[in-house]
Amino acid sequence: MYSKILFNLILIIFSVFFQMSFISSLPSLFSNLNFILVIIIFILVLINFKVAFYWSIGLGFFLDIYSFFPFGFYLFCLLVTLLFTNFLLNNFFTNRSMYSFLALTFFSTIFYVFSFNSMKFFLQVFAHQANFFVFTKEFWIKSAFQILLNLVLVIILFYLVNFASHKLKPVFLVKNKNK
């Protein structure tokens, strides 16, 4: 059990620094990738909500340590996004097909981007410097790139996981030849 916890902790730390140091240093388009969100979605779908929650706590904690936002900012963002994704998974995208993953990623990314920027907006309101981010062209461009990159990463990871295990459904349903 302890080795499992340690293994998960190492993966969490790797994910945080991969996102924070490696992805942020890439050319500006590619630095929009939200690797952490995609990982949480995969864990939620492939394992369960409890493990995804522990991962979101771990990831949020490490991100908050390195962040200059008030502590708890990333913890809350990731938690609410996880709850929203879980709701979608249980009520709408219940099968584990490629399309479900893509739809989950699409809506979760939008939710994460809006919740992140909304919380930042409310912080700015207290600092008397707020201007609503929705009216900024850059916000829409960066969000679009983030969605696109996340979807690409999901496709790559989906095929990798599908290759390694049979937990996922194939993209196309195969007709029963013996009918």
Added chain:
Amino acid sequence: MLKFKTKKIFIYIAVILLLIFLHYIKILLPLENMIISLFNPVASRIYSVGSDIRITYNKQTDKRDLLKVIDALEEEVRQLTYGNARLEILEKENEVLRQHLKFLNKSDYKYVLANIISKSTIINSEKGEGANEKNIIIDKGQKDGLRPGLGVVNDKGIIIGKIIDVKENISIVSFTVNSNCKLAATILNQDDTAGATEGELGLTIKMNFIPQTKEINQGDTVITSGLEENIPRGLVIGKATAVLNDNNEIWQSAIIEPLADLDNLFIVSVLLP
């Protein structure tokens, strides 16, 4: 069943609130500081790997031969501008020193070297469209003597930004092209015209509060004036590329192109007072 799930969610929220509470009463502080000091070297190595990829990607998108020529010329210009600015300042100082028979050596700065461990792009909606500003996080903080307002330079001694916030082991630096980075500056023209610079749209710098009576030419070098508490005089900021002169206004402005390459930074120096 639904009640049970709701109860679980409340437990999860309580865990997060507990973590936040423990952070603010500083029980988690030793753990956080230990994590940061343990993983800062890792983060800076990972950042430099990503930066290598970025630099390679950027270079391959342009024509190679032209890039080499441009790179070489830019390097030469930077060195010459930096050298020229230093010489001009030393020349003027020398004159004053001779009159007063005092000697001050202003080129011996106290500094702290720092690695960049992360970069963040923030959308400054206050400044409207095109306001795409970048900050970097460095692996030095309060325990190294850093505090908000200190100047940060690259390996050529060109100022790249100011520290805007610090934690125990890390600090965040705002680039000179960001709107929240303001510097007291001087143009190296005939009159040593003073003004204040402010970043514009995350791309360039604008120098404001220049009296209308002062003449500014394209290509004039802009340096820090030393009027700010923590930033010494003589740090090169950039070169004037355009002058905005409206006769109906009290002041004129100049657009300054930063001489530092803000995309290719790995290590920076923080100047200590």
